[in-house]
Structure formats: structure tokens, C-alpha cells
Amino acid sequence: MALSKSDKLLNFFPENMRAEWERYNFDFNDVREVRLRVNQPVRVLCDREIRLAMVYGERDMEEIFRYLCHDSVYAYEEERKQGYIMADGGHRIGITGELAALENGRFIAKYIRYINIRLAHEHKSIAEGIIDYVCEAGSGQPLNTLIVSPPGLGKTTLLRDTIRLLSNGVGDFGGCNVGVVDERGEIAGAYRGSALLDCGERTDVITGGNKRQGISILVRTFAPRVIAIDEIGGEPDAQSIFYAGVSGCGVIATAHGRSLDDVKKKRELTCLFEQNIFKRFILISAGSGTSRYASIYDERGNELCGRKLLRAYA
Numbered sequence: 001m002a003l004s005k006s007d008k009l010l011n012f013f014p015e016n017m018r019a020e021w022e023r024y025n026f027d028f029n030d031v032r033e034v035r036l037r038v039n040q041p042v043r044v045l046c047d048r049e050i051r052l053a054m055v056y057g058e059r060d061m062e063e064i065f066r067y068l069c070h071d072s073v074y075a076y077e078e079e080r081k082q083g084y085i086m087a088d089g090g091h092r093i094g095i096t097g098e099l100a101a102l103e104n105g106r107f108i109a110k111y112i113r114y115i116n117i118r119l120a121h122e123h124k125s126i127a128e129g130i131i132d133y134v135c136e137a138g139s140g141q142p143l144n145t146l147i148v149s150p151p152g153l154g155k156t157t158l159l160r161d162t163i164r165l166l167s168n169g170v171g172d173f174g175g176c177n178v179g180v181v182d183e184r185g186e187i188a189g190a191y192r193g194s195a196l197l198d199c200g201e202r203t204d205v206i207t208g209g210n211k212r213q214g215i216s217i218l219v220r221t222f223a224p225r226v227i228a229i230d231e232i233g234g235e236p237d238a239q240s241i242f243y244a245g246v247s248g249c250g251v252i253a254t255a256h257g258r259s260l261d262d263v264k265k266k267r268e269l270t271c272l273f274e275q276n277i278f279k280r281f282i283l284i285s286a287g288s289g290t291s292r293y294a295s296i297y298d299e300r301g302n303e304l305c306g307r308k309l310l311r312a313y314a
Contacts, residue, residue, distance in 0.1 A: 009034075012087070012117055014067045020054055031119055032152070032290075036061065038097075038113040047289040058113065061097075065112040068093055081108050082184075090120035090189025090197055120189055122197055123154070126310050127161040131170055133280055133296045133304055134162060134252070140173045142166055142226045142250040144277055148257045149284035154292055155254040156186050156230055158284065158310070160199060162252055163187070163228050167200020179224030179249070180205045181214030187230050211240040219247045226250040235268040245277060259283065260297065284310075 008028035010018045026044065033045040038061050042052040056064070068085060069076045079085045081102070084094045097113035127134075134145050145162075149155040169175030180195075182188050182205050188195035190207040199205065204222045206214040211229050218224050227249045232241065233256065244251050257263040260281055264273050272278065281297040285307065296305040 012064075012068065012091075014063055017060070017064070024052065028119070029121060032121075033119065034117040036064065036115040036117075058111075061112055061115065064115060065095065068115075077108065081106055083109065084184070086185045087117075088189075088196070090186050092118045092120070092184060092186055094118065118152075120186060120197065121157065122160070123157050123310075124161060124164070124198065126154075127158055127165050128170070129308050129310060130158075130282060130294050130296060130305075131162065131165050131173075133282075134166075135173050142176070142252070143279040144245070144251045145253070145280040145282060146232075146263070146278045147252070147254040147282045147284065148260060148263050149254075150258050151256060153284045153286055154310075155284055158282070158294070159228060159230060159252060159254050160187055160197060163203060163226075164198055164200040166226055166252075167202040175200075175202055176225035177223060178203045179215075179218035179222055179227045181209075181211050181218070181227065181229045182207045183210060183214070183230070187228065211237055212243065215240050215244050215247075215249075219244070219249065224249055226252060228252045230254050231256065232269065233266065238269050238272050241272060241277060251277075260301065280304075 009026050009031060010021050013021060030046045031044055035043045036056055038058055039055060042054045044050045044052060066073060068087065076085045080095065083096060084092050087093055094116035095109050095112050097109055098111040099107040100110040102108055134143055136143055147155045147158055163178050163180060167175055167178045178200060180187055180199060180203055182190055185207050188199050188205045189197035190205060193207055195205045204218065206217060215227055218227060227244045232253050241251050241253065255263050260283060263269065276299045279299045283295045285293045287293055292310045293307040294310055295303065295307055297303055
């Protein structure tokens with residue numbers, strides 16, 4: 001039997017805690033984040049933040065965490081070192097509290113006291129308003145594109161739908177093979193390697209590993225015309241993009257930033273901008289409620305399109 005819109009949210013909590021959540025009857029599609037802080041009221045982010053009359057203690061937080069790990073905490077050790085775990089459906093669950101030191105200067109969350117459940121939602125057709133700028137006029141060749149926004153404004157959602165349109169084809173563009181390097185499983189909502197969110201019919205997805213490894217496998221064995229990666233930030237990411245470019249692949253990527261200047265100031269990525277690797281920049285900004293806008297620029301920073309409403313968010 002299909003889950004109701006509220007049941008989907010209940011599934012993040014042990015059965016003995018679900019009765020309280022049932023009273024609120026949240027529509028899963030309206031919820032963006034659920035923040036749990038030990039001994040503090042739960043807060044739910046929809047189009048506004050809602051404070052609930054619900055407080056979890058230390059034991060509650062540990063129980064929720066074990067439930068999210070399917071009672072196999074050690075199976076999630078590598079993800080815990082990154083400060084999050086992934087749930088079926090591409091939902092990222094941030095975790096922190098007291099950290100324990102590991103070898104090589106790394107840490108892992110030992111006592112979980114803060115949990116942030118970030119829900120992944122599909123917004124199909126959201127990229128239809130920007131896809132013409134991503135494909136070169138005449139040839140239809142996908143252009144190297146960087147999607148930029150602060151956290152939580154939907155750059156991964158826009159990336160996913162751009163992948164879907166490039167894969168399936170749209171307008172005069174007939175579609176192409178797309179390779180997705182999905183380290184955290186957020187783009188494709190991957191579970192055990194299978195994409196649960198729609199990334200298109202000509203798309204191949206690699207989860208786990210790192211960007212360089214994923215790109216190398218895709219280039220050598222899947223012949224993608226376009227490679228998509230999420231959240232570039234360090235020098236290894238920049239080198240991965242160079243590798244994809246010299247292999248003849250286009251690149252669609254995302255990065256954190258409030259402006260193009262924010263991203264261009266990142267020392268690790270300077271080489272990408274100095275050599276004009278990206279031909280299009282898409283800057284996402286927030287409107288009222290859940291509405292989102294996209295501003296589009298060329299490689300010289302010239303504005304090609306002012307604030308364009310991404311309608312699927314509205």
C-alpha cells in the first residue's frame with residue numbers, strides 16, 4: 001500500500017515516537033528540514049519555520065540515530081566521519097554532538113545530540129526555463145555550467161532536473177548519455193547503487209568513492225557526453241573537472257555561494273575561472289515562500305537572463 005504524505009515523514013522515527021508526529025499531520029512535500037536538538041523544541045522548516053511542542057532527550061536522540069542506521073551504526077561509519085548519513089530516497093541527515101578523534105586527524109560523531117533531516121524532493125520541469133542557456137545555440141552541445149546558491153535553495157534539485165532533460169532530450173536537443181558522480185547519493189536519491197529519483201533514461205550513476213574516481217570510471221567505460229557532479233569546493237574537485245574536460249566531456253556542477261564573486265574567490269577553484277572552463281553560471285536566489293529565481297551569466301560575467309522564476313518551486 002502506498003504511503004500517505006504524512007506517513008513518509010513518520011518513517012524517519014521509531015514507531016514508539018510516531019504518535020506525536022501524527023498529530024501534526026505534516027504534508028511530506030511541504031517539509032524541507034526537520035531539526036532535532038537535544039532538550040530543545042523540534043523545529044520544522046516548510047515555507048516558514050514551525051516550533052513544535054516536542055522535545056527529545058539524550059536517550060531519544062540516540063534511539064532516533066540507531067533507527068536511522070537500521071540498528072547497524074558501524075555500517076555507517078564512513079558516512080559518520082563526514083558528519084551525515086544518507087537515507088533511502090536521497091535524504092541527507094546531518095549528525096553531530098561530541099566528536100571522537102580518529103587516526104590521520106579525522107573525527108567521528110560519538111554521542112549524537114543534534115540531527116538535521118534534509119528532505120530531498122523532486123521538482124520535475126524546474127530546469128525547463130534555463131535549459132536553452134545550457135545548450136549552445138545551433139549545435140545543441142551542452143555547455144560547461146556551474147549552478148551556484150547558498151545551502152538549502154535547491155541547487156541539487158535544479159542539477160537533477162537539468163540532468164534529466166539532457167538525458168531524455170528536450171526541444172531540438174535529442175538527448176545524450178550523462179554520467180553522474182553522486183558521492184553522497186543526493187542527486188539520484190541512490191540506494192544500494194540504484195537511482196530512486198528520475199535522472200533520465202540515458203543516465204549512468206556512480207555512488208560512493210570520490211569525484212576523480214567516478215569520472216575516471218565513467219570516461220573509460222560509459223562514454224558520457226556530459227558529466228554531472230555536486231558541490232565542488234576543493235582542489236581535487238577542480239582537477240577532476242579538468243580531467244573530464246580534456247576527456248571531451250561537458251560538465252554540469254554546483255557550488256556553494258551567495259554570488260559569483262563568492263565562488264571565484266575560492267583559491268582552490270581559481271584555475272577553473274582563469275581558464276574559462278565554465279561557459280554558463282546559474283545563480284539561484286530565494287523569493288517569497290518557496291519560490292526560487294535563476295539569474296544566468298556567460299563566462300565573462302555578462303548577464304544573459306535576469307531573475308527568472310523557476311516555476312516548479314513556486
